[in-house]
Amino acid sequence: ETGVTQSPTHLIKTRGQQVTLRCSSQSGHNTVSWYQQALGQGPQFIFQYYREEENGRGNFPPRFSGLQFPNYSSELNVNALELDDSALYLCASSLGPIKGDTGELFFGEGSRLTVL
Amino acid sequence: AQSVTQLDSQVPVFEEAPVELRCNYSSSVSVYLFWYVQYPNQGLQLLLKYLSGSTLVKGINGFEAEFNKSQTSFHLRKPSVHISDTAEYFCAVRTGRRALTFGSGTRLQVQP
Numbered sequence: 001e002t003g004v005t006q007s008p009t010h011l012i013k014t015r016g017q018q019v020t021l022r023c024s025s026q027s028g029h030n031t032v033s034w035y036q037q038a039l040g041q042g043p044q045f046i047f048q049y050y051r052e053e054e055n056g057r058g059n060f061p062p063r064f065s066g067l068q069f070p071n072y073s074s075e076l077n078v079n080a081l082e083l084d085d086s087a088l089y090l091c092a093s094s095l096g097p098i099k100g101d102t103g104e105l106f107f108g109e110g111s112r113l114t115v116l
Numbered sequence: 117a118q119s120v121t122q123l124d125s126q127v128p129v130f131e132e133a134p135v136e137l138r139c140n141y142s143s144s145v146s147v148y149l150f151w152y153v154q155y156p157n158q159g160l161q162l163l164l165k166y167l168s169g170s171t172l173v174k175g176i177n178g179f180e181a182e183f184n185k186s187q188t189s190f191h192l193r194k195p196s197v198h199i200s201d202t203a204e205y206f207c208a209v210r211t212g213r214r215a216l217t218f219g220s221g222t223r224l225q226v227q228p
Contacts, residue, residue: 042218
């Protein structure tokens with residue numbers, strides 16, 4: 001069974017640039033969620049994708065956007081980077097909003113973004 | 117809105133001592149509750165979950181948690197900790213079908 005994989009693991013950008021982070025979901029999972037974890041804080045929900053559509057969104061501005069592909073992998077895009085966007089970005093996959101889904105998330109190891 | 121409060125940001129404890137990490141939640145509906153662990157430079161790993169049924173939940177690595185509806189708590193316990201348990205621990209509540217709301221974390225520091 002293949003777990004959740006994310007790339008890149010680390011990257012450095014400057015303010016105003018754009019970034020794309022990638023995630024491959026665990027085998028058999030059709031739903032991908034993205035979380036932002038700032039230093040010393042708990043993860044915060046950005047959004048979730050199910051069947052290639054956004055299925056829920058947290059309190060993040062529109063410059064945070066995403067995609068899900070037919071193979072259930074996903075991208076997180078952040079435009080016009082700000083210093084406060086520096087964080088660990090976690091991708092999590094799950095079985096999706098089906099009957100019996102417990103909401104358990106399986107996390108990747110994250111992409112650490114530094115904005116200078 | 118549902119929220120989670122982890123009352124202790126850091127918990128130092130000696131090896132082989134018992135430990136309790138506290139978590140309180142607020143919710144007006146039935147809850148699913150989770151504890152995750154995060155080792156340095158890694159993602160989050162599920163320790164245990166409460167969905168329904170028995171209020172005492174057993175997880176991996178010898179951890180357990182007790183769901184207390186009247187006190188809206190879900191405290192994590194381990195009777196005897198090891199150095200390898202040093203990590204950040206997060207309590208989380210499921211928000212509808214779409215997200216988990218996490219607490220701010222508790223850093224467990226096990227000392228020899």
